[in-house]
Amino acid sequence: MEVGFLGLGIMGKAMAVNLLRHGFGVTVWNRTLSKCQELMEQGASVGETPAAVINKCKYTIAMLSDPSAALSVVFDKDGVLEQICSGKGYVDMSTVDAETSSKISEAITKKGGYFLEAPVSGSKKPAEDGQLVILAAGEKALYDEMVPAFDVLGKKSFFLGEVGNGAKFKLVVNMIMGSMMNALSEGLCLADRSGLSQQTLLDVLDLGAIANPMFKLKGPAMIKGSYPPAFPLKHQQKDMRLALALGDENAVSMPIAAASNEAFKKARSLGLGDLDFSAVFEAVKSAKDSDSA
Numbered sequence: 113m114e115v116g117f118l119g120l121g122i123m124g125k126a127m128a129v130n131l132l133r134h135g136f137g138v139t140v141w142n143r144t145l146s147k148c149q150e151l152m153e154q155g156a157s158v159g160e161t162p163a164a165v166i167n168k169c170k171y172t173i174a175m176l177s178d179p180s181a182a183l184s185v186v187f188d189k190d191g192v193l194e195q196i197c198s199g200k201g202y203v204d205m206s207t208v209d210a211e212t213s214s215k216i217s218e219a220i221t222k223k224g225g226y227f228l229e230a231p232v233s234g235s236k237k238p239a240e241d242g243q244l245v246i247l248a249a250g251e252k253a254l255y256d257e258m259v260p261a262f263d264v265l266g267k268k269s270f271f272l273g274e275v276g277n278g279a280k281f282k283l284v285v286n287m288i289m290g291s292m293m294n295a296l297s298e299g300l301c302l303a304d305r306s307g308l309s310q311q312t313l314l315d316v317l318d319l320g321a322i323a324n325p326m327f328k329l330k331g332p333a334m335i336k337g338s339y340p341p342a343f344p345l346k347h348q349q350k351d352m353r354l355a356l357a358l359g360d361e362n363a364v365s366m367p368i369a370a371a372s373n374e375a376f377k378k379a380r381s382l383g384l385g386d387l388d389f390s391a392v393f394e395a396v397k398s399a400k401d402s403d404s405a
């Protein structure tokens with residue numbers, strides 16, 4: 113199976129490498145073209161533009177940062193729309209809102225192409241290990257054709273019905289995750305200020321009903337103040353913002369998510385946006401510092 117791949121960030125690179133490793137022919141494009149070099153060395157071909165990749169491949173996957181990137185790659189000059197046509201499938205795995213996804217879907221379908229949104233749950237390591245959870249929605253026939261690729265990229269894929277459902281699902285999941293990260297940050301901070309051991313707190317959490325892989329993975333690094341980006345904080349804040357907008361649309365009150373979003377915004381204003389989202393701990397600590405000053 114020959115697939116195109118647009119966007120070689122943390123996730124896109126790991127996913128494209130995985131496809132290559134499993135025998136897929138992969139043609140890559142990235143806005144910063146130099147990032148294609150490493151993939152080329154591993155056997156990928158390179159397309160000069162998104163349109164060139166679409167022209168070459170029956171199926172193209174995109175993994176881009178946010179709604180504006182997802183729209184730009186489709187609608188701008190040399191973009192996906194210039195070459196998409198009947199018989200070609202476009203699968204956007206970026207985390208965006210349902211409105212962005214619908215806009216892309218409508219434009220692609222109008223040109224005769226097939227569209228699937230397929231955001232993922234899971235971060236850098238699951239992407240490297242092919243252990244993502246794929247939340248797909250849109251054209252069922254395209255979903256069925258993508259199953260061999262999804263089987264390589266993920267441990268489980270869901271087909272969730274009409275376009276927008278995958279996007280919304282992903283935002284709900286990340287809203288919960290962002291709030292949990294804030295709760296952990298406040299807990300670590302409170303333990304420390306109360307003269308308790310942060311490591312013992314992690315040990316206790318890990319033995320009880322609220323044990324989870326995220327606390328186990330991120331907690332020890334947070335105590336050390338180490339935040340190498342697996343999921344960039346700026347993207348987590350984007351997801352909180354989009355989830356809160358979904359809450360607005362549906363008149364769902366979400367005070368915990370709203371407060372968490374404020375902490376992520378604060379972290380961005382402190383220049384932490386490119387670090388891992390667990391760096392929100394630094395914003396929580398700095399807020400507690402100013403309280404006690």
Ligand SMILES: NC(=O)c1ccc[n+]([C@@H]2O[C@H](COP(=O)([O-])OP(=O)(O)OC[C@H]3O[C@@H](n4cnc5c(N)ncnc54)[C@H](OP(=O)(O)O)[C@@H]3O)[C@@H](O)[C@H]2O)c1
Binds near residue numbers: 119178347
């Ligand atoms: N990292 C995770 O743990 C994780 C997990 C699940 C879902 N996601 C979602 O997956 C998506 C990608 O995340 P990531 O962590 O791989 O992000 P990333 O490392 O920041 O990569 C973002 C990618 O988008 C490209 N891009 C940004 N703006 C663009 C524009 N205007 N036009 C064209 N390309 C543009 C970047 O190109 P350049 O290289 O040129 O900047 C890069 O290829 C995001 O929607 C994120 O929310 C991430």
